[in-house]
Amino acid sequence: MGKKQLVEWLDENKKTYEDQALQIWEHPEVAYTEAFASKLQISVLQEAGFSVVSGVGSVPTAFVAEYGSGKPIIGILGEFDALPGLSQKVSPVRDAVTPNGPGHGCGHNLLGTAGVEAVIALKQRIDEERLPGTIRYYGCPAEEVLSGKTFMARAGVFDDLDAALTWHPGNSNTPWNMPSSALTSVEFFFKGRAAHAGAAPHLGRSALDAVELTNIGANYLREHVVDGSRIHYTITNGGVAPNVVPDKASVWYYLRGANRAHVDELLERLIKIAQGGALMTETGVTWEIKAGAYDLNVNNTLNELLFSQKDEAGPLVFTEEDHKLAASLAASLDPSLQQYAEKRRHELGLAESDLLPTSFVNYQPTTKITGGGSTDVGDVSWITPIGQITTTCAPFGVQVHTWQATAAFGSPIGLKGMHHAAKLLALSTYDLLTDGGNLLSQARAEFLRSTQGKPYIPAIPNDVQAPVLV
Structure with missing residues (x-):
């Protein structure tokens, strides 16, 4: 009733x-x-x-x-x-x-x-x-x-x-x-040194180059991840003008996988890639976890x-x-x-x-x-x-x-x-x-x-x- x-x-x-x-x-x-x-x-x-x-x-x-x-x-x-x-x-x-x-x-x-x-x-x-x-x-x-x-x-x-x-x-x-899918949302922030891109490029340290090298590394990583994993990214800051070596740049990633453990492993590897991008460009990198959802x-x-x-x-x-x-x-x-x-x-x-x-x-x-x-x-x-x-x-x-x-x-x-x-x-x-x-x-x-x-x-x-x- x-x-x-x-x-x-x-x-x-x-x-x-x-x-x-x-x-x-x-x-x-x-x-x-x-x-x-x-x-x-x-x-x-x-x-x-x-x-x-x-x-x-x-x-x-x-x-x-x-x-x-x-x-x-x-x-x-x-x-x-x-x-x-x-x-x-x-x-x-x-x-x-x-x-x-x-x-x-x-x-x-x-x-x-x-x-x-x-x-x-x-x-x-x-x-x-x-x-x-x-x-x-x-x-x-x-x-x-x-x-x-x-x-x-x-x-x-x-x-x-x-x-x-x-x-x-x-x-x-x-x-x-x-x-x-489980997911982690993470944004990487690179800090370099600005310089005149035409007159003194050797004095600059490009944060944008670090972003691009990170993205290249992430794309090579795709072959070596568990089936069903997904790696998405967008550049959130690429600099302000072509004739200025960017001293700040950032890139935002979504990492997905079948379970939380898979995504956590992906994140560990991506952080190392970002650190590598910073090392190659003599820039600094920090990151922020914005979200982390379970499957x-x-x-x-x-x-x-x-x-x-x-x-x-x-x-x-x-x-x-x-x-x-x-x-x-x-x-x-x-x-x-x-x-x-x-x-x-x-x-x-x-x-x-x-x-x-x-x-x-x-x-x-x-x-x-x-x-x-x-x-x-x-x-x-x-x-x-x-x-x-x-x-x-x-x-x-x-x-x-x-x-x-x-x-x-x-x-x-x-x-x-x-x-x-x-x-x-x-x-x-x-x-x-x-x-x-x-x-x-x-x-x-x-x-x-x-x-x-x-x-x-x-x-x-x-x-x-x-x-x-x-």
Whole structure:
């Protein structure tokens, strides 16, 4: 009976949370600047009766909201940061709200709001049924730079969780059964000596030469890394003018690998390469670790739990207008993205006409996946069992981090997928609170098998603090 009432409450109150998601979509804020979104969610949760601790991990926009008492303690993770350069109206043609401005191209306006919606719905059941246990909503900033949850984890806020759940806006309804890559973000700063490049080049020591030699060394390293490793870089400072030997230069690297140990080894080798670049040019070098995310430790028990709620959640229904917008957005995609979408469609067993999938597919990779993206959800997954699922919030083929995604995530398509995700999160958490600990025991046993006793050690050094930008 409780789950039926849970769904009814969510349906009755969905407009409230749709409005909140749109407010965040209309006020996009990039990593560590999410003052509007954080304040809005804190206000909503406090008004609902949750206690809130803000500034978690010395991150001004990070917070934890809690309701209930005792065990089990179940956390729902939310995010709310936007991406630079992806401002976009709800339109099938490129049309920025603010030229070059930020936009919610990863749907975090939906991701966080669904979590808020779910925990407030669960509060009603805790009160009416006098359920034991504690529910938490984690307001997690800066996922797009892969470090918000790491600073929160370093502060210990996930340590006492029995389990965590989250989701992500996508273009299909499927558990997140694929691991992500571990990652380290590191920037190298070289210091040399300026000189006139024409009249006295012999007096200069080029920091830019050190950057370029470092990049050459990194490119030769590529042959000698574990399969699935990735090395990306961009020069962040290359000097000010061609006729001045640059006394300062910098380069920013992302290192990815199948697990934390692989990435840590990559970092050790890259530091030696940078030191070599400095040695060859008689310059100095320092470096800063900007982020360090773990690979995602998939928990099939919790993923299956989220998937199992599909019938009780009710149907996901899109209108004719939704399908028209979806078709227009899909038609705007580059042919290479359309080809990739067809490959993915075949993997999921979806029909060619299924532009807005409403069915649920429990996709299981048949081969070991290497490479790919990263997320700081991975850090949490090495602290406590975590389940994750995607729901249809954009047309099939539309990838996150695109203007088409921003348009979809501000449209009724995205809002419907968000509301469905809130149901899956709430129903699954209700089961974890009421089944006598069986599911939690299974999830914990799987977690212990997969982590093999390896402790979680934050990959960001203790002396590195999150930037304070608000």
